[in-house]
Amino acid sequence: MHDxxxxxxxxxxxxxxxxxxxxxxxxxxxGMTLLPTLKQRLAAPSDVIDLAGASGLSGISVSGGVTIGAMTTHAAVAGSTDVKGALPALAGLAEGIGDPQVRNRGTIGGSIANNDPAADYPAACLALGATIKTDRREIAADDFFNGLFETALAEDEVITAVSFPTAEKAVYIKFPNPASRYALVGVFVAKTAAGVRVAVTGAGDSGVFRASALEQALSSNFSASALNGVAVSADGLMSDIHASAEYRAHLITTMAKRAVTAVS
Amino acid sequence: MPTVSMTVNGKPVSGEVEARTLLVQFLRDQLRLTGTHVGCDTSQCGACVVHIDGESAKSCTMLALQADGAAVTTIEGLADGETLHPMQEAFRNNHGLQCGFCTPGMVMSAIDLVKKNPKASETEIREWLEGNICRCTGYHNIVKSIQEAAGNMGG
Structure with missing residues (x-):
């Protein structure tokens, strides 16, 4: 690591x-992603500005939706009775990130700002139609994630909180890579006031995306059987040693069916 | 160079470090507390787990400066003189270690689990150990050790 x-x-x-x-x-x-990145010398910032002591960035509040401070750890979200009550899918997602020690330190703000193509939280933000709050504005999730490790954040902009509307039904299911446990494909399905939204992580060449074919099928009939024969195109999906684009495309529909079954 | 101060195993310590110095380097190289191990150095294996203000964390994925002002507990801080901590005693009783390399991290991780979930089931123990790798693959006796310790720790 450079100093x-x-x-x-x-x-x-x-x-x-x-x-x-x-x-x-x-x-x-x-620092759960930043420090490994620095160790590999994939980044060499002149200054690392630690937010751990910045006031007002941690905590969870529920009123209508769920608002989570940017520095709230995955463990805090996973263990929150408020989140479990209002949006159990979000608590479940947090419980499935990394391992207990990573969950003790990793934060929702860090995850979203990094926008790793296999991160879990971006799928929740996009499927639920979350609002990302920063020091200067509010950004809709639809406008926030801009490709691999890219977001709408300005160079000097800091996320302060993420607000999630609640949903009639919401569920997240991932197919973890057997070794790294990162999502090979993760699918977040939400039946919301704004309609059915399906967000996919782990698979897209440009990071998290909405699967419109699945959304259309589920909008008219919210059941796993509505997805029979609905194929997701392999165009724009990642191919690597872990899975081909075609296999990922297949997994997306399969995971979506399992997700819908789990909340039906 | 920046100065870092923290409490390690109940004792106040401080030292000069580079900003990039990892907590595990500070513990091992400067404080000579070599019970905390570096296995993978990529946050996966868990040999470096310590407690930061009571919460388990991977000390290879923390800067020493991030622990400034914190209370850190390492494997060396568990025993009371010659009396082992119940988790250490249970690992000894159950042959919970083979080569022993992963053991400090296993013990520190397991204590955090039992604190949070005193009646953890075998499945919950195995899931909790996701971030601790035993390359001797001795997981069965590690799980047995944690179950016994949970009983002895008042769980």
Whole structure:
């Protein structure tokens, strides 16, 4: 790992000013992805600005929807009785991220800002139609995820919270890579006031995406049988040593069927 | 160089570190607490698990500076003199280790589990150990050890 200047931000405003002042600064939330990235020298920021001490970024509130502070850990979301009550699929998703030690430190804000193509939270954001709140604005999930590791965030913008509307039905099921446990394909199905939304992670060449063919089939008939014969195109899906694009395409429909069955 | 201060196994410590110094490097190289191991250095194997303010964490995936002001517990901080911690004693009783390399991380991870879920089922114990790899594949006796310790820790 290359060395860097380490700074502790006492507030979100501090973090934004530190980012503006740095040559090539980055914020650190739990560090569960950033530190491995730095170790591999895939990034070499001039400054790492730690948000752990910034006030007001942790916590969960439920009123209508569920709002989760950016620095809230996966373990806190997984163990929250409020989240389990209002959006059990989200608590279940958090419980399935990494391992207990990663869940103790990894955060929702860090996961979303990184937008790893196999991360779990982006699927929840997109399927539920979440709103990502930052130090300066609110961004709809539909406008937030912009391809591999790319988001709508400006260089000096910091996520403060994510708000999820509740759903009539919501479920997330993933097919984990047997070794890494990252999603080879993860499918989040939500029946919401805005209609049925299906988001897929782990599979897309450009990261998380909505599967419109599955959404259309489920909109007219919310049942697993409605997905019989509905194929997802392999165009634009990843092919690697773990799975071909065709296999991933097949898994998407299969995982979606299992998801719908689980909440029917 | 920045200075870092924390409490390790109940004792206040401080030292100068580079910003990029990992917590596990600070513990092993500067404090000479070599019970915490580095296995994979990629957050997967769990040999480096310690407790940060009571929560288990992988010390290879934390900067020493992130632990500034925290209370850190390592495997060296568990025993009371010659009396082993109940989790250590259970690993000894149940042959819960073969080569022993993963053991410090297993013990630290297991204590966090029993604290959070004193009546964890065998399935829950195995799921919890997702982040701890035993390359001797001695999981069966590790799980037995944790079950016995949970009983002795008042679970």
């Amino acid at each position: 860097f200047n380490y700074q502790k931000a006492g507030s979100v405003a501090d973090a934004v000013s530190a980012l503006k002042a740095a040559d090539d600064g980055t914020v650190m939330a739990g």
